[in-house]
Amino acid sequence: MKTCSYCGKEFSDDATICVIDGNPLVVNNVSLPSIEPCVASKPYQSPGVRAAIISGTIFLFISFRIVALGHGLVLFKIGAVTSVLLGCAVAVSVVVLCSRRSRKVWPWMLVIPVTLVSYIVFARLFLLAISIVLGFLKKDSH
Numbered sequence: 298m299k300t301c302s303y304c305g306k307e308f309s310d311d312a313t314i315c316v317i318d319g320n321p322l323v324v325n326n327v328s329l330p331s332i333e334p335c336v337a338s339k340p341y342q343s344p345g346v347r348a349a350i351i352s353g354t355i356f357l358f359i360s361f362r363i364v365a366l367g368h369g370l371v372l373f374k375i376g377a378v379t380s381v382l383l384g385c386a387v388a389v390s391v392v393v394l395c396s397r398r399s400r401k402v403w404p405w406m407l408v409i410p411v412t413l414v415s416y417i418v419f420a421r422l423f424l425l426a427i428s429i430v431l432g433f434l435k436k437d438s439h
């Protein structure tokens with residue numbers, strides 16, 4: 298008799314894999330160290346998820362500041378919030394792309410600075426672009 302290494306169901310000796318879950322069968326009288334489904338001790342959060350959490354926090358915080366404390370035109374506020382959103386999206390993309398290339402585990406200590414730097418660089422670029430666009434729109438309306 299053979300037993301499935303995963304679910305424990307018994308099969309005849311000529312069977313090679315479990316028909317239920319496809320796992321290899323082991324001969325009954327051989328005592329193997331218990332093969333358990335591989336469960337990581339702590340679930341690994343992908344760098345993209347971490348970057349999204351950081352970016353989401355940045356976005357909520359800065360958008361709140363722009364909306365609540367910002368002065369001036371509604372159009373400017375919308376533009377500023379949009380640039381923050383775009384900056385956050387690019388920051389997440391940068392982390393995802395870089396972490397895929399490096400194929401290493403990205404701890405928070407690496408995800409946080411990369412997200413922040415990309416956010417600061419790209420959000421400022423977008424803000425600059427949006428303010429230029431808004432400047433043109435203002436000129437046109439006059």
Ligand SMILES: [Zn+2]
Pocket residue numbers: 301302303304305306315316317318319320
């Ligand atoms: Zn099985």
